[in-house]
Amino acid sequence: KAGVTQTPRYLIKTRGQQVTLSCSPISGHRSVSWYQQTPGQGLQFLFEYFSETQRNKGNFPGRFSGRQFSNSRSEMNVSTLELGDSALYLCASSEGGQPSGNTIYFGEGSWLTVV
């Protein structure tokens, strides 16, 4: 079974631009969540989607948004990029439904550098 797939793996953007990252969850998984990893802040939760609905959102500005499609694939978008948005963006998937003891599996991440 294929794992969580994220594209692109690496990208460089200029301040003020916007970026869209894509994530395909493990087959059969309906919950997709996004995390940002930076050296100073560690792994920070961005948002989580299930059945195309956002169920939870972390403490990030409105420039960070996401969505989930009917096939469970997800995208996240960052508008008006700032230097501080440079980070590893991780997508994770789980079976979804109720939180229960479902394990969350991560993709390889998308490295975003803002210059």
Next chain:
Amino acid sequence: DQQVKQNSPSLSVQEGRISILNCDYTNSMFDYFLWYKKYPAEGPTFLISISSIKDKNEDGRFTVFLNKSAKHLSLHIVPSQPGDSAVYFCAARGTNSGGSNYKLTFGKGTLLTVNP
């Protein structure tokens, strides 16, 4: 306020010995805990988890212990191997229905170095 804490930024052990990584949490609503291993430039890899109804879970060389009264868990790796060298993250979540439980709260990680 950091709800999951890994107070040791780094740990160095000899090959073949035991590695013990510690994690403390403050949120009493957390009742499911996971450990992830992470290499640079890669996503976290799930290692082992434990529910609060248990105090121990074992999978091969990895054992996680949970002391719910102390809000403390630890990951034991025996025997340690050079390939175990990585950053280890402790993560926690609640399992009751509710928006806040649809996410993991992570510690800052512990860099484990296993020396040959």
